[in-house]
Amino acid sequence: MYDDLPTPAVVAELDPIEANIRTMVAANARYGLKVRPHIKPHKSVFLTRLELELGCQGITCAKLGEAEVMAAAGFTDILIAFPLIGEDKMTRLARLTDQAQILTIVNSVAGARQLAQTGQSTGRPIRTLIELDGGIRRGGIQPLAPAVAFARAIHDLQGLQIVGLMYYGGTIYNEDSLEGFERVARLEQQAVTATARLLSDEGLDMGILSGGNSFAAKMPHCLAGLTEVRPGNFIFNDCNQLFAGMATEAQCSLRVVATVVCLVDSCHAIIDAGSKTLTTDLCAKHPGYGAVVGRPDICLTKLNEEHGFIESRQPLGLEIGDKIAIIPNHACVVPNLADEIYGIRNNQVERLIRIEARGMNR
Amino acid sequence: MYDDLPTPAVVAELDPIEANIRTMVAANARYGLKVRPHIKPHKSVFLTRLELELGCQGITCAKLGEAEVMAAAGFTDILIAFPLIGEDKMTRLARLTDQAQILTIVNSVAGARQLAQTGQSTGRPIRTLIELDGGIRRGGIQPLAPAVAFARAIHDLQGLQIVGLMYYGGTIYNEDSLEGFERVARLEQQAVTATARLLSDEGLDMGILSGGNSFAAKMPHCLAGLTEVRPGNFIFNDCNQLFAGMATEAQCSLRVVATVVCLVDSCHAIIDAGSKTLTTDLCAKHPGYGAVVGRPDICLTKLNEEHGFIESRQPLGLEIGDKIAIIPNHACVVPNLADEIYGIRNNQVERLIRIEARGMNR
Structure with missing residues (x-):
């Protein structure tokens, strides 16, 4: 579904974002x-x-x-x-x-x-x-x-x-x-x-x-x-929310889309997203550096700066060039690494979202 | 020595950088x-x-x-x-x-x-x-x-x-x-x-x-x-090099300068540099998230995004507003978080160094 994006790409799904905001506002208003x-x-x-x-x-x-x-x-x-x-x-x-x-x-x-x-x-x-x-x-x-x-x-x-x-x-x-x-x-x-x-x-x-x-x-x-x-996190959610039972996968609106660039063996491959895209933040409740959407068998076991190491106990069934979508461990640190992220609705890029305050840590 | 910099600041000491480059080139040329x-x-x-x-x-x-x-x-x-x-x-x-x-x-x-x-x-x-x-x-x-x-x-x-x-x-x-x-x-x-x-x-x-x-x-x-x-790392070096015995502290030319913003008790304080400045990368050979220059007693025990937690077994002797310089665990990921870093020589800012390829991970 993210096949046309240049990778690694950070995408924000706009429908769940809007739903997450509305839910939060309504629940607190009560x-x-x-x-x-x-x-x-x-x-x-x-x-x-x-x-x-x-x-x-x-x-x-x-x-x-x-x-x-x-x-x-x-x-x-x-x-x-x-x-x-x-x-x-x-x-x-x-x-x-x-x-x-x-x-x-x-x-x-x-x-x-x-x-x-x-x-x-x-x-x-x-x-x-x-x-x-x-x-x-x-x-x-x-x-x-x-x-x-x-x-x-x-x-x-x-x-x-x-x-x-x-x-x-x-x-x-x-x-x-x-x-x-x-x-x-x-x-x-x-x-x-x-x-x-x-x-x-x-x-x-x-x-x-x-x-x-x-x-x-x-x-x-x-x-x-x-x-x-x-x-803050509620508009995106992430593995920290998902594996604590505080969000569903559908409510996790931020994803990193990566391309498989090497097949190491049938159970191991390399993607083009590493720590400079996902950060090395861990999730206390889930192993690895993120969760691959639709593929709970895959673990993102290691990150170099621009390489992600993925593995499964079963054959991955992926080809070079295939794309995967990753829910980050910690959403709050991912857009900060990008100048802009893709705002997606109905499988289309609706807008590029600028990250104007990226790096503004002073 | 970095007292006039707005913090958190990433600084690159130009004298050791030049020495590190010359040493690397000469050693390999032989x-x-x-x-x-x-x-x-x-x-x-x-x-x-x-x-x-x-x-x-x-x-x-x-x-x-x-x-x-x-x-x-x-x-x-x-x-x-x-x-x-x-x-x-x-x-x-x-x-x-x-x-x-x-x-x-x-x-x-x-x-x-x-x-x-x-x-x-x-x-x-x-x-x-x-x-x-x-x-x-x-x-x-x-x-x-x-x-x-x-x-x-x-x-x-x-x-x-x-x-x-x-x-x-x-x-x-x-x-x-x-x-x-x-x-x-x-x-x-x-x-x-x-x-x-x-x-x-x-x-x-x-x-x-x-x-x-x-x-x-x-x-x-x-x-x-x-x-x-x-x-790559040789021009900066970092904790990974320092605690492996592959660089001296003087050869570690990249530092993050941070300000003490809270005193928790005599042995614990908070600085204004967190994971969005230092990253959460660890060093296998040194505990914590970096090494404080001149203060081996201090451990940077934890990072939130904009807060760093420091502690010592002895009284810190720091005041709110004091600055400390940190050698990052992994230099290769730190400038990528900044738009520019300070090029320092003889305790003076000689130039601002733009990080033109920051975030260029596609």
């Missing part, structure tokens, strides 16, 4: 949650616009550079979910607040001081969420009392406006069952809402309670009381 | 070997030009797309070290032979027929090396009798000109000692030269005997009889 999608998996203006057209509200960027691209494209409600540190970042942040409604996060007094100074210099306080640790110790403040102490310590800084809490529950990806995912999502709900209540008791109102990563946002019944979720 | 550098680690026109100015002869590209970039920049002697398969590749190959002296590889009769047809259509036979398997079963033909049989099978194809052999001895990276590296390099030398002798007995003269990957090319005393080596 529990009063907005969806503020993380644009890091696709880094594309077209797909960001599609997310907003289909009901998402605001966007999340991983880095200032991504936010700059999205602000230049006209998006006005942007959360930069990374602690901004350093003079060059402050200069750019100040400039960005001219263009869009920027929200960022803070998890240190040193960082808060830098943001405050920036807000003072522009005369527009920097709107900030306090980052709570969701268990992976990535720098967030511990929920409850430590978060209250932190909020007190930075709350009076001129130029800084604390408007809410942000939580990233990364431990959910270590779980092995739906029960486990739900349990971790409920812990998130409790940590965020209980911390917000404590802060409210102090007279500090947290208007934005932002949580819900790509697994948790699929179980909004566990997140009631938060105001928004920030899933 | 054994009659040309250096045809693989441009995949840097993908840069500037660094390709530097390699040729300092004595390299011809270049190696991993993919047709890289070769197109380099031909457009005026380089005229290009080996595409990947089996080209498919109509779109043949059309582009034909176009490319208008611009430069192109050499490619073949390891299947099906592939040979496609190349032959292309050569016929342009009236210029495609100059081709037979790819020999160097032990990693990446599609090359087995040395000795199988290679002779293969050469016979394709030799009479109109439009194809077999001009030599190419060998990639990838098993060398599994070895643990200099003795092991030398042993594998000698096996390469024997396989290539013995196969060439057998072919010569058949009246098939192999003018180009191309071998010598990034480890083997550092021991040209083991490769006498080959005509050229194709190291």
Whole structure:
């Protein structure tokens, strides 16, 4: 079905993408949650616009550079979910607040001081969420009392406006069952809402309670009381979602199309997609470097930079020149390696999707 | 020393780069070997030009797309070290032979027929090396009798000109000692030269005997009889070279500069470089995702896309805003993630180096 594409090609199937967005928005709306999608998996203006057209509200960027691209494209409600540190970042942040409604996060007094100074210099306080640790110790403040102490310590800084809490529950990806995912999502709900209540008791109102990563946002019944979720991966899904039971193969909309370029023996062959297309990211719940669509017998056992090694216990039945489609282990890192990806509908290339924020990691 | 760079920044130290090139060229010249550098680690026109100015002869590209970039920049002697398969590749190959002296590889009769047809259509036979398997079963033909049989099978194809052999001895990276590296390099030398002798007995003269990957090319005393080596990594080096004893830290010229953005506790911190800067490639001989220059106590234990997790058994002694320099595990995949990297000499940015062939994996 992808026979006419030059390979390796990254393709995005538009029908499941639209369905994935609609499903996410509708499911969260039932529990009063907005969806503020993380644009890091696709880094594309077209797909960001599609997310907003289909009901998402605001966007999340991983880095200032991504936010700059999205602000230049006209998006006005942007959360930069990374602690901004350093003079060059402050200069750019100040400039960005001219263009869009920027929200960022803070998890240190040193960082808060830098943001405050920036807000003072522009005369527009920097709107900030306090980052709570969701268990992976990535720098967030511990929920409850430590978060209250932190909020007190930075709350009076001129130029800084604390408007809410942000939580990233990364431990959910270590779980092995739906029960486990739900349990971790409920812990998130409790940590965020209980911390917000404590802060409210102090007279500090947290208007934005932002949580819900790509697994948790699929179980909004566990997140009631938060105001928004920030899933990213949901528009594509990948092996991490598929083999955790959090997506069906039909919902996995991102594929890498590769050509068989060598037959090693009846059970081993080489394709023209390697780590520079798929990355070396692994999936804890599935062996190899991706899943071959329609061929569960095939394992992508090894990647060199431009070569992929595939094998099966049964004869592959592939010829040189044949194409295979691979669901990546981790969709969020694949478009970042391309300048553009193919937007496909009904087996046709409907459009080339530019990856405008590719490589914008500063 | 990298204090003024916006981070994460990829920097290339120009003095060791020049020394690394000169050393490689001089060492191989003593054994009659040309250096045809693989441009995949840097993908840069500037660094390709530097390699040729300092004595390299011809270049190696991993993919047709890289070769197109380099031909457009005026380089005229290009080996595409990947089996080209498919109509779109043949059309582009034909176009490319208008611009430069192109050499490619073949390891299947099906592939040979496609190349032959292309050569016929342009009236210029495609100059081709037979790819020999160097032990990693990446599609090359087995040395000795199988290679002779293969050469016979394709030799009479109109439009194809077999001009030599190419060998990639990838098993060398599994070895643990200099003795092991030398042993594998000698096996390469024997396989290539013995196969060439057998072919010569058949009246098939192999003018180009191309071998010598990034480890083997550092021991040209083991490769006498080959005509050229194709190291790539040598201009940068990395943890794979450093912890195998094949490079000193001073010879590791590629670094990723990152900023400490969170202090988790006295022994744990977060930096602003993650897998979208460093990749998730591991190093078999060193734990973690890179080596922090001057701080062997620090381990880069985990990467999220934009966050790096560092830890030490002793207090880190770092402040928010401090910068660290990281030698990547695998240099060949890092510049590919950037549009440009900083060329540094004497602690100054001497130039921005564009990565023109970034992402050119088709």
